[in-house]
Amino acid sequence: MTDRRQWPLWEVFVRSKRGLSHNHVGSLHAADASMALRMARDVYTRRQEGVSIWVVPAASITASSPDEKDPFFEPAGDKVYRHPTFYDLPEGVEHL
Amino acid sequence: MSGVPTAQLPPVAQYALRLGDDALILAQRLGEWAANAPELEEDVALTNIALDLLGQARVLLTHAGKIEAAGRTEDDFAFLRDERDFVNVQLVEQPNGDFAQTIARQLFFTAYQRLLYARLADSVDPTLSGVAGKAIKEVDYHEDHAAGWTRRLGDGTEESHRRMQAGVDRLWPSVDELFRTDQLEQRLVAEGIAVDASGLREEWHKRVTSVLDEATLAAPEGSWTAPGGGRRGLHTEAFGYLLAEMQHLHRTHQGARW
């Protein structure tokens, strides 16, 4: 059975580097803003993909016509094994 | 190789194992939450914390091995020591219980670790100060996570309040052990290497009771204190099972590479 009420949906925007703007990266469910921010950090910046995060309740977003043509990061840096280039592959293996 | 009993190792190695075992055993417990957390996002959060702790443990265990200089690796320490040679506090080996109990354990331990690492960053041992310096940011986040959930569960629904209070009550007896010091630690404190655990108690208490307060929870003052003994290799009945699960595969294939 479903919960009586579910955690609201939040849209997540991340600026990956100084000089760039925030990009929409996806959404998540959280009970409140501070939880949303922390979860966004866990889910969307694990590979140190972010410098700045915005979370916005999806319900607060006003969208326009579809015809228009759209404390927290350093710890992620050392987990070397997340990046595929960490691996020494046996010689001659293609497609990995 | 299983090697020399922990109590016979050089003091700094023993100290590194204390901190390393704390982190390792707690990481092991948190690993049990994979695919079991109350929400997908929380699964990710708990695993992040476990990974941070595991990272700390690996550096500390490796450091102990270097000091011992008998060729023992992080895996030798993790998988080939027997129960009596593990020197973590008993708090971290407590079973997860429900989510509230896990959060209570997190609150108590992360508040301690945060204070510990803040001071350990000034250690004259460069590896210890390095681990601490890096871990501070991680542990800040862990503590924040634990405090946030303590508030939500303590001041959420009647059921969550009841469960959170039960978690706090069940784990409180294991708190005192965090702040017990001994000769070994005092010697290392005098050398500028270790942190005096007893000096953390007051600040810990202030911080934790403030969170409990905000969460409308009661700190179980004057309740029974567990005898403890983790730093001397004395553990609880749950620990044997934890080690058996963790070590079995590694021990079955002596000397194998993975």
Added chain:
Amino acid sequence: MYGLPEEAKDTVAGGRAVAASEAELQSEFDQMVAADQRLEPRDWVPDAYRKTLIRQIAQHAHSEIIGMQPEGNWITRAPSLLRKAILMAKVQDEAGHGLYLYSAAETLGVSRDELLDLLHRGKQKYSSIFNYPTLTWADVGAIGWLVDGAAITNQIPLCRCSYGPYARAMVRICKEESFHQRQGYQILYTLAHGSAEQRAMAQDAVNRWWWPSLMMFGPPDDESQHSAQSMAWKIKRHSNDELRQKFVDMVVPQAEILELTLPDPDLRWNAERGRYDFGPIDWDEFWRVVKGDGPCNRQRMEHRVRAHENGRWVREAALAYAAKHQARAGAAA
């Protein structure tokens, strides 16, 4: 959803003031698909497209989270600290992939809660590869190499599928997935070049995971009902058999380097076709497992439902707290 009240939708579709006719909308949709353009959440799409896509994305998401179980199974028993850490990260990635996909599905106007409910009641499925047990540590390697390898083969073309949020989720997922396949391969390589027991463990795991991995691509093309429509909509870019063949051709040379055999006596290089021939798949087993009678179907569902039910009081508590602390929670970040 997305902050737009129901009654405004007619005026929004197509960006014109008055409702475009369904024929016009359909024609625009067809043109976008034909031109390899991305459809975005607020574009008009045929109801059938939307329904099929919801089902496809949701089942993909469910697969990720159910997939956490067979591998999560080995976190506490991993044989080295490095392997433990890598496996934790992998299982965590799977949770993350599930999140990206539920997130994409929600742009189509369903809630994650509804989708999970359909999963829990058996109305939506997940990849049946996860209905097999992980009996040894080598299974973790086999899953990384074969199962994630098959998933990648399937997923890369989807990075160009017609629905924007799904395509973008796939791009994110593919980047993370290559780490998974490499770590699985490395596990098996180490085992295959280790002790006799380790070698036997690796071979045994490959023997059990090979055929189910081939089944991951679904029934043969001539038995696959929905494929034609999905291909026309560009939410499926290659046929089942095409992808299966591609996977075999990729993996056989990798097996040779592992010096492990694949349990198919009919597997051989066909110089004429420029591809590997392989033996017949047991489609009876495939359908049995899809229909619910695989070794772990019941266990996986029980575990999933139990985790969800056990978490209910936590989720409710978080909402209750948020409601009580509206102002504080908003400022607290």
